[in-house]
Amino acid sequence: MILPGAEPFFLPGGREGVLLIHGFTGLPAELLLMGQYLHARGFSVLGVRLAGHGTTVEDMSHMTWEDWMDSVRDGYALLSGFCDTVDVIGHSMGGLFALLLSSEEKIGKVVTLAAPIQIAEERGIKFLPPREVCNNQFVPKARRRLKGVPEAVNNTYRKMPLIGVHELVDVIEKTKGCIDKVTVPVLIMHSRDDHTAAPVSAEYIYDHVQSHIRRICWLEESGHLLPVAAEREKVFAEAAAFLQAPDA
Template identity: 35%
Template sequence: MEHFHRYAQPFDYEGGEEGCLLIHGFTGTPAHMRLLGESLHKGGYTVKGILLKGHGTKMEDMEKVTWQDWLQDAVTGYEVLRRTCSKVYVMGLSMGGVLSLLLAEQYPVDKVVPIAAPIRIYDRKAHGAPLLKYFQKFKMWGGSGESSASEEFTDYKLGYDGFSVEALCHLLKLMKMAEKGLRQIQCPALVVQSKTDETVRPVSAQIIYDRIKAFQKEILWLERSKHVCTIGPEREMMHKKIHEFLQRT
């Protein structure tokens, strides 16, 4: 497998007995999670940043994968950490956040951190993907995608410029599954969401918070970050809050 950038590859940082599974989002790469991973590793955690199938290579590879592949990637990463770590914390960005919720619904995850997890999205046309896929194979992301270095850590801004419409159908499936099972989550949860997210409606965070059954749960609201907030201007503050959350008994 040839990755389009070295930061698009999965990463593993060996640390202590507590492990963190990091899951990137739809069309993204582990690069979006690497800064968080490095911060967690400095805090003494063992960190595993996985690469979801169909990502990090070329956009056409997205056509070959399904939601089952992505969920299995997440499960495999969790199981690898569970074999060697006394506790496993799962955190993911966007679709990775959805996968983190599904893991917390189905497995004994110790703590979960869904970041910009899409329960509600702005693009209503996305829900037409099951029909659109018969007429259009790929769709490019809208907008210029440009942002200044003061807004985002651009060295880690690595992902596809578009996506497979067929793959979008599988993302929508994961979103429905995760929302349906929210009440099964009982582990402590830190829900992270930016109020200025251009992709995910901020109400998504409130829906997650309201429906999960965790005794310990909170929302971290970001004020100035875009959707890929893990490389945004509030990333260091987010790192601090996640560290505090993981250390809390």
């Protein structure tokens, strides 16, 4: 059963679509404000729910990164049936899926929000136990309550499955392995004070995509949760301008 407020959302608008992809242990609601902003500017917007998210953390522990990628592919198929072009915006792990999707399908433009090519050292990723001992193992996941956001945003999982962290690492490695196939215009947004996705991740993406049009937009005080953080209006405006620009 999907938790209240954790459902995917569709905001029908014009013939240019935007697929929004949330991150690891996140929810579509984390991108709802951004979706509403883009919808008000004429886009059709679909916020997908990755498999095993917005239900139970035990459900998530049975999912692989391919299950999550299939959720993204399903969202693209639905939106491309409604729109002439599809752009993709992904937050955190969702940004990696946005890059992966652009290497598989005909995508207009990609915007990554705090995509983690390298996980920050303070997250203790080097202490992750081997995969074979991670089944049915969970660790606490703390997060402060946010104001002025959809209620569901503050009801995300309070623990995460260690086996899922291995799947996240697999997504990172898969992205690094095919990032040179990304040729569409890319806007890379990242906060310098991100303590989850190391800021060097933005530079890696910029250096390795093959896009002729690519740009990094740095934020100073947004941490990791760019779509719901203090500078979110800047994030929304920069993304919308990039998608609307005729030459990206």
